[in-house]
Amino acid sequence: MIRIEEYAAIVGEATIQELFLLAEHLKGKVVQNINSTAVGGGVAEILTRMIPLLKQLGIDARWDVIKGNEKFFAITKKFHNGLHGVPVEIADEEYETFLEVNRENAEQMNFGDVVFVHDPQPIGLIEKRKELGRNWIWRCHIDFSKPDPKIWKFLEQYVFQYDSAVFSAPSFARKLPIPQVLISPSIDPLSEKNKEIPEETINAVFERFGIDRSRPVITQISRFDYLKDPLGVIKAYKIAKKRVDMQLVLAGGGATDDPEGPVIMQQVKEEADKDKDIFALFLPPSSDLEINALQRGSTVVLQKSLKEGFGLTVSEALWKGKPTIAGAVGGIPLQIAHKYSGILTHSIDGTAYWIKQLVNEPEFARKLGANGREHIKNNFLITRHIKDYLLLFISLFHQGGIVYL
């Protein structure tokens, strides 16, 4: 198990000391997290890492998972798709089933002093508040910029009953009568995907895939998904390659729930077959070390997304000090200040232009990468995430814009 003190080597002793100071103010309070799955998915991943660290800080942090049958999860999957803007039809009886399952769970659960509900699946537990009181927070982890209006109308009557709502990016904020807090996701610098690795490991991975490290390598790590625009990346590479020698690595998994995924994957394969300097690597889910090595060994990292929830691959690349070019969408502008800590682009031509610039100007590229790493260190590591959660819990017990603890 990772000890909270191990992060001091990265973020400094004083930052860890501040976490302990904050945690003091939650002494005696039970902080209960509730979501819908114990394994798989981003929320479970965050809680698996976060709960032990909160406990080490002295917080009585707990984690409960609601129980539901297949029908319930089929309905919540529809909610999920609808909130992402996919057209879905939900019948009245399905809304009723959703609430029924929430009520059954509420009857069987012991609630903490702070009830921290993650995502829409357990949102109806708030009905219990009338009976119990307590402090309730709803945390939305998904892209909420264009939710299906009917689903939102149903959900908002529950959201309004919470003390606070938490979103991951400014564009997800809505007009709500309760405070809305911005808490961005984070990366763990001690995880397999982000930890320091020896040069030999990087070389071994590049050799295994037949990529030549003596020549420039530009890389995009993401699913082969229309929204990540791998075909746009190939076009930008082709434009840039007319002037600068380079190889292109596209690495990631497939999007199983995306009907266009196999088509995109096939087109990427065809492009790669035509050019020996394009490497399309279809990686299995357990490829964290390979991803770490590919990012670290690249000259420039791309994330040319057309739409993005938060885009943590940008944080991963910047944390490794890599000059990064990314689409100005979703949470990416929070991670990159254009020309200071990376490059934000809006088009294929713009991406090609900046690829050439960064490959040809290694000193400027190095400076962007160094600034990017500092920015991630200060704002997007798990220690900042813990700080935000502690402040969120503490904020429930205080009023005013400036609080003296």
Next chain:
Amino acid sequence: MTAFHFYTKLDQTLLLGKKARNAPGLLEGIRSVPESSIYYHTHRFLQQHHYLSPEPPNDFAYWVTEVLSDEVLGEQLSSVDTIQFESISTLREKFIFLIESHLASVEKITDCSHGEEFHFMASRTFALPTPYVAQNLIEFRDALGRVSVNTIYYHIFDAKLRLERGENDFSKWFDTNGMSTLAEELRKLDPYTHTLEGLRKRIIVLVRKYDTH
């Protein structure tokens, strides 16, 4: 000599659910948001990019320049000399004046692309005491080398503008304890042109000049 208690501060970022698509929208937002939002948008880069010098300008200038591509207004907004303002309300007035004047001289209003709107946010500040206390300049200098950058930020930036104490806490303590020359030297320093680590070093060097007297 009175003791100096070092505090730290940690901020929660609030989303106001209000956004702007163009310069008039930005103006309307700047007029109506709470002061904690003006403070947030004029100090976010300073805090989040405190390792950069020069750091990017305030959020308003950055958005107008990079998103609306209005370099004239962007330059005016980024040239606002935050240090000369004693309160957030006067700082707000300055931004309102600059945008109003600019809008009076332009014929065409440019909207940003969808997804690149300016989102108004605000800060909620939590201040808390650290274990560091100084009884004299040597202890002060030693503690200053150990505290987090948040502590430096709190006593230098928050104290003056957000907490409206009129000046930074360090100069005030130096003055109270008969070290007015040191207090004045620190006051003259423009903290907005340093990284926070650079500022820490500068103050330590300044204090060292006096702590052997």
